[in-house]
Amino acid sequence: MTSRPRSTGPDTTRSSQSLAHLRAESEAHRLDAAVDALVGEWQAVIPALDADVRAIAARVARIDDRLRAETAAVLKASGLSDNEFRLLAGLMRIGAPYRAAPTDLAGRYVPVTSGGLTGLARRLEQRGLIRRVSHASDQRSLLVELTPDGIALAGRTMAAFTATEQRLMGSLSQADRQRCNAILRKLLHSIEAALP
Helix, strand or coil, X not given: CCCCXXXXXXXXXXXXXXXXXXXXHHHHHHHHHHHHHHHHHHHXXXXXXXXXXXXXXXXXXXXXXXXXXXXXHHHHHHCXXXXXXXXXXXXXXXXXXXXXXXXXXXXXXXXXXXXXXXXXXXXXXXXXXXXXXXXXXXXXXXEEEECHHHHHHHHHHHHHHXXXXXXXXXXXXXXXXXXHHHHHHHHHHHHHHHCC
C-alpha cells in the first residue's frame, strides 16, 4: 500500500500559520501569567506596591535578559567579547578613516578606562583587527585604526545584530515600534531624572 503524499497546498499553509499563531498566543499568555504571578506575590507581601511599576520593571528585566542572551550568541559567533566589539564598532561609527585616540574611545564608546583600553587594543591588534598609527601632529601619541579585516568583522557582526533585533521584534508593526519607542523614551527620562 502506497502512502499518499502530504498536501502542501493553501489549506496546509493556513493550518501551519494557525498552529504558529496559537503557539505564539500561548507563549504570550504564559509570559503575562508569569509577570502577573510575580506582581501578585509581591502585593501579598507589600499591599501598597504599585502593581504597574513592578510589572514594567519585570518586563524590562525580561527583555534585557533575552536581548543580552541573543547578543552574546552573536558575539560568540564573531569571536568577540562585548568590549572588543564596542571598540571595533566605535571606530566604525567615527567614520573613515576609522581612527581615533584611545582617550577618545575610552568611556564614550567602550566602558573602560584608558588603561583598560590599552589591553583591549593590544588583543585586537594581535588578531589583525586594528593597528596603531602615529598621530599626525603629536609623534608621542598613537592612534587606533581599524584594519580591513576589522572593518569586515565589525560590519558582519553589526549586520548579525540587526538581523537578530529584526527577528526578535518582527511581530511589532511600524506603529507599535513608534509607540514603544515613545514610551521607552519617557521611561528612560524618568529613570535618569530620578537617579542621584
